[in-house]
Amino acid sequence: MSYLKTTHDIYKEAALIPDVGLCCTTNPIWELPGLKIPTIMQQMNYGCGSTVHSRDLTNSPRILYVGAGGGMELLQFAYFSRQANGVIGIDLVDEMLEASRKNFIEAEKQNDWFKSSFVDLRKGDALSLPVEDNSIDVAAQNCLFNIFKEEDLEKAISEMYRVLKPHGRLVMSDPTCEQPMNDALRNDDTLRALCLSGSLPITEYIKKLTDAGFGTIEIRARKPYRILSPKDYATDELIYIESIEVAAIKDPMPADGPCIFTGKAAIYYGEDELFDDEKGHILLKNQPLAICDKTAGDLASLQREDIFISKSTFHYDGGGCC
Template identity: 30%
Template sequence: MSENAESGTPVSERDPDETRRLVRERYADIASSSGDESCCSDVGGDGSGEGGDRGGDESCCSDSSAGTGSEQLGYAEEDLEAVAEGADLGLGCGNPKAFADMSPGETVLDLGSGAGFDCFLAAREVGDDGRVVGVDMTPEMVSKARENVSKNDASNVEFRLGEISHLPVADETVDVVISNCVVNLAPEKRQVFAEAYRALRPGGRLAISDVVQTAPFPEEVRMDPDSLTACVAGASTVDALEATLDDVGFEAVEIEPKSESTEFIREWDAERDLSEYLVSATIEARKPAVRE
């Protein structure tokens, strides 16, 4: 267990500000290392980062023998070739582009945009008449993403510093909200979905890749701050997510666990098979259209 672990309180139940600080610090380090670190570093280990030795274009602790991490997550080779080096830090658990059904002229909002990989792919989908806004709470990530705008000649993409639970986005200005393995990191998930709902135009849609909890976590995972920042201990169950989305006002909620994700999730921790407790899923929902 990490030396930072506190006794008595599961990490998912601790002070939200403290949780945000831990997440911000971890991803600031990743951004500053230019992708040399993996986002999953020996969950439940000593917190040193040992075991998280794969970075760059590979996903969280993915097994490169099965192809690049991004290919394991569902990205096509043409996706990887379309985005300039430096934007794909391998921090996701899926590919929201594959099911977001983005169309030319739409406005897309990416929650937790990191170095901008999914934003640049979305920009190609919505075209010059469309717009993509990425929001991230880590200054180092926003700075890195902004540097990548010119590298990708993406004049229709912008990045804003902010928390996904308090989005710096006006009401009803977005057609599609995407995200890739970020909502699990948020301590106030209902507020995140409420903010996404606020930003969406009537009839707008949610298309998120994230991890969901399928079984109770072991005590050492529940208590370890590293397990939270590594996209593990903050995961909600499918039932909890469905209830939250429904409560916020979304309709047509569909959450589909991806059994094939066990292939890379079991590589996230050298000490235990996290696929026994966790799986990646697609999360889709729609904001009701205005009734005539």
């Protein structure tokens, strides 16, 4: 049985009988005026973070969410969209699609603004999306792509790139791991399906996105996720897994490589009122400017004593250079 079949069967069962411990999120449930998340949706929240960010959702974007789950993030996206078929939800598991439909009926009872017609549920595969080219403003997935093995991961990312409009955003939350994992863990189909053994180091994860053509990457959050202990798993050492939230933007690829924001900032504290690097970056005196890692490297190479460059916080929140 392939790892994809194992994954299908696990989430089929999770659709029929909600499994609260299957995959936990470290994000609090959105609390917004008039938004109530049904308990059943919270119980079926099989993600490791959040892909719903208000600054991505202005001007009534067309939204795609892959891996519908119990419908919680689809409801959250619909809160911002509020239009018929404004959100497309994709899932390969029939039982999960049916669970979402039932959960939307409950959501309608608790939210007078919500209609099930706001979400267009479609059966489909992340590796071959039933969505038109260049038709989506914001695409998202939560704790799905980490399950894929390398070739399938590349297909899934390329499919997201295909359906996004120019400058569209792919917003993701996935586990990552900076430690090597042995073959016993990597090849355990159940652990992979449970989002435990498919995690990549952040640099490899980001490279998959830039190799697909995304010119701008934002790492918005980095959080603790799981521990694989030798007493419970086939490992000789304790393995620490984190989760990250990332936005990959379908900007043109710059000639000198992608702009990757990991939460660095530059502060000029010299004698003048500002510093201009003559490459489009102006640092006002003693004012932090968010910078991508590429710009951080360029500024560091100047070896100036009056420019401070912070370390990566992995909590980029917009603005700055590029």
